[in-house]
Amino acid sequence: LRFGLAGRRNARCPRCGSVERHRFLWLYLAQHSGLLARRLSVVHTAPEPCLEARLRALPHWRYLSVDRFSPVADLAADLTALPLPDSSADLLITSHVLEHIPEDERAIAEIARVLKPGGRALILVPLDVRRPVTEEGRDVASPAERMARFGHPFHFRIYGRDLLDRLAAAGLAPRLVDTRRLLSPHRRRLFRINRNYMIDARRTAR
DSSP states (O other): OOBTTTTBTTOSOTTTOOOHHHHHHHHHHHHTSSOTTSOEEEEEESOOHHHHHHHHTOTTEEEEEEESSOTTSSEEOBTTBOOSOTTOEEEEEEESOGGGOTTHHHHHHHHHHHEEEEEEEEEEOOBOTTOSSOEEOTTOOOHHHHHHHHSSTTOOEEBOTHHHHHHHHTTEEEEEEEHHHHSOHHHHHHTTOOSOEEEEEEEOOO
């Protein structure tokens, strides 16, 4: 089905409701990360229903959903102030959340803080790898201006390649995962996955 403000074609699955980034994340978890078979403590922020049901069902994962607004989340909290102990999570998943947060550096610091040394964060954001520097708009109050600049009325930025440096400065070792390098053309067509990026960031030793 179509999805998004511009009605993007071949995006939303009519059965599970997933869009391209959800299918990309699931394929990475299931077939390229080695994470689904491990016993892990997992934090999933703003969990998407199409992924949450699958991830929560894994018997060897201690799964915790975190959302600021959802009444069904395990923990009602903001990503800039997680009420979790230091070094308490093996894995943190956050998809298209950071661009909604004006002070995203606080959220990045929290991600690093709650991860155990060697723990991993899977981070998806609107990322334009052709931009060396993030186009920042945390002080833009007008939804109309944010729509014009960032393509969405609730986004505060479009990230550039400097996001990798910002993650590294917070104590994370980021690796950029590209759908075109990870998946063959046939698999991208089969699962209707567009050009997309994910950052697999490992917490460095404290």
